[in-house]
Amino acid sequence: MIAGGEFALIRRFFAPLAGPGGLELRDDAAVLDIKPGRSLVVTVDAVIAGVHFLPDDPADLVARKALRVNLSDLAAMAAEPLGYLIAAALPGATDEAWLEAFASGLRSDQREFSIVLLGGDTTATTGPLTLAVTALGTVETGRALLRRGARPGDRIHVSGTIGDGAFGLKALRGEAGSVAEGDRQYLIDRYRLPQPRLALGRKLAGLASAAIDVSDGLAADLGHICDASGVGAVVWAERVPLSAPARAVIAAGSGNLAAALTGGDDYELLFTIDPGRAAALKEVCEELRLPVTEIGEVVSAGPVRVIGPGGKELALGPGGYRHF
Amino acid sequence: MIAGGEFALIRRFFAPLAGPGGLELRDDAAVLDIKPGRSLVVTVDAVIAGVHFLPDDPADLVARKALRVNLSDLAAMAAEPLGYLIAAALPGATDEAWLEAFASGLRSDQREFSIVLLGGDTTATTGPLTLAVTALGTVETGRALLRRGARPGDRIHVSGTIGDGAFGLKALRGEAGSVAEGDRQYLIDRYRLPQPRLALGRKLAGLASAAIDVSDGLAADLGHICDASGVGAVVWAERVPLSAPARAVIAAGSGNLAAALTGGDDYELLFTIDPGRAAALKEVCEELRLPVTEIGEVVSAGPVRVIGPGGKELALGPGGYRHF
Numbered sequence: 001m002i003a004g005g006e007f008a009l010i011r012r013f014f015a016p017l018a019g020p021g022g023l024e025l026r027d028d029a030a031v032l033d034i035k036p037g038r039s040l041v042v043t044v045d046a047v048i049a050g051v052h053f054l055p056d057d058p059a060d061l062v063a064r065k066a067l068r069v070n071l072s073d074l075a076a077m078a079a080e081p082l083g084y085l086i087a088a089a090l091p092g093a094t095d096e097a098w099l100e101a102f103a104s105g106l107r108s109d110q111r112e113f114s115i116v117l118l119g120g121d122t123t124a125t126t127g128p129l130t131l132a133v134t135a136l137g138t139v140e141t142g143r144a145l146l147r148r149g150a151r152p153g154d155r156i157h158v159s160g161t162i163g164d165g166a167f168g169l170k171a172l173r174g175e176a177g178s179v180a181e182g183d184r185q186y187l188i189d190r191y192r193l194p195q196p197r198l199a200l201g202r203k204l205a206g207l208a209s210a211a212i213d214v215s216d217g218l219a220a221d222l223g224h225i226c227d228a229s230g231v232g233a234v235v236w237a238e239r240v241p242l243s244a245p246a247r248a249v250i251a252a253g254s255g256n257l258a259a260a261l262t263g264g265d266d267y268e269l270l271f272t273i274d275p276g277r278a279a280a281l282k283e284v285c286e287e288l289r290l291p292v293t294e295i296g297e298v299v300s301a302g303p304v305r306v307i308g309p310g311g312k313e314l315a316l317g318p319g320g321y322r323h324f
Numbered sequence: 325m326i327a328g329g330e331f332a333l334i335r336r337f338f339a340p341l342a343g344p345g346g347l348e349l350r351d352d353a354a355v356l357d358i359k360p361g362r363s364l365v366v367t368v369d370a371v372i373a374g375v376h377f378l379p380d381d382p383a384d385l386v387a388r389k390a391l392r393v394n395l396s397d398l399a400a401m402a403a404e405p406l407g408y409l410i411a412a413a414l415p416g417a418t419d420e421a422w423l424e425a426f427a428s429g430l431r432s433d434q435r436e437f438s439i440v441l442l443g444g445d446t447t448a449t450t451g452p453l454t455l456a457v458t459a460l461g462t463v464e465t466g467r468a469l470l471r472r473g474a475r476p477g478d479r480i481h482v483s484g485t486i487g488d489g490a491f492g493l494k495a496l497r498g499e500a501g502s503v504a505e506g507d508r509q510y511l512i513d514r515y516r517l518p519q520p521r522l523a524l525g526r527k528l529a530g531l532a533s534a535a536i537d538v539s540d541g542l543a544a545d546l547g548h549i550c551d552a553s554g555v556g557a558v559v560w561a562e563r564v565p566l567s568a569p570a571r572a573v574i575a576a577g578s579g580n581l582a583a584a585l586t587g588g589d590d591y592e593l594l595f596t597i598d599p600g601r602a603a604a605l606k607e608v609c610e611e612l613r614l615p616v617t618e619i620g621e622v623v624s625a626g627p628v629r630v631i632g633p634g635g636k637e638l639a640l641g642p643g644g645y646r647h648f
Contacts (some may be wrong), residue, residue, distance in 0.1 A: 028396075028471075029366055029459075031401065033363050034364055046445050046447055048447055051449070089451075128449065132370065132411035136364070139355070146353045212352060
């Protein structure tokens, strides 16, 4: 295993990643000052080998995905990330090369997102590799984006493309059918390395009426907005933005739109916005060079309905990833 | 398993525990205001069945221990707890009765420590039950107790008694020898339900020069203070406070002082203090009705040395619990 035990492991692989409030990971907790006028935003999400990533996925990508699914939660609240803590339960077979790659993945994303490591905990486990990341950010007080603000008549928008994560997992499992190698790789990359939409989330504060990140599946996550807001929603299936590789999987008969809408792991932002703010939203998208697509409308009640070509409602089956 | 899936599980067992900033656990993250003049203190610690507690320990005590080991970290920093997040990886066999008892343990400690649930994540795992708790607190800016302030000549103190956690684990395993049933139960309770020394920690701000909570073992944790402060330490073995039940285990030949000093799981506060502040410390202990014992002295260099009866140094063997 690891020479020198837990403390040597922390000193060697994790302490170099610690930021100012992390006190070199030498203390019992991190100490952080929050700027006046800003509120703290905090979230935790665990990823487990065999559930959220494949046990032989590269360690640097495992680290970055564990971090990014949490940054995506901050993005959905319009927060600016500060740092993170990580609790790692490591199987006995974890070796130094794996930890080296894992730490280098964290390092690279710390640079990309201007965040620092604030604390953590490492333990040996007899079970699968389990990583619980707590992400901290801040937002101007009173400006956090919530799920509960959607109003009937608001338009439903989503960033980027939907279904790539689900089809990427299919591709990794050899179930994507006869698609070009480039398409296959594109989808796998999208599954392994989500892009938290932090810049978009920041711009949506004061603009969107409700927001969520798409982790459980677009249909299920839209359902969360509807539940929290006490509204219903209609989605036009043909407007749901799909990447060319995702279309190729569907054309090859290895996937369909329902799978894209319920597969999850997209980490795009799904939000509602008053139609009167369309021009302001267009400006934001152009500034960020990030495509955002209007896919439906908030209605006063009812479940999330997805209307397919010809006006027929799409049956989605159990919506979203179910852990239990 | 659990009827209704992950969201029903969260709604039923966890949402009722959520506090104001937790937004009924309906959003992607919690939003919290930190009072002006105070800094945020944040820590994460995971507990795993078979490592930190026994798989058949009562669910309410598992919940409370997972929480308390983190509150103990806040205590060591002189922080006042605000709330917590919990990432739970649950084995397939987890049933509703277990979750009900688990949630009731959390509820009881929320009342005891005036804290609220701020967020979480539940996942199914093929491995052992794994709980990562992130605890948040605040401290007056600039007043956090750190490990790095110990100076030669400072006196080393510890609260409560040492070794009960280690001997309690022994008792649970049937290895405590022929001690009275009352003693056995006392030690088991100490192992299962640590008492985070929050009130003492708050009073030590501005009084102690360095502090840590005893989780890895008194000798190892004193070593952490010494490393961080660039000093050494001498501990007088016969001054180390032991409970009557712990003495009974030693008398029965089933444990010794070295095991008490390296066993860990005590969650008492270990701190250093200028001898000139002895009167102020005495006042604090009397006010809190919490015994605090002077056990040694900080010296300018060297390892942690434990001096036994007759002036002979005690050989402790590998110090503290080692995960790797």
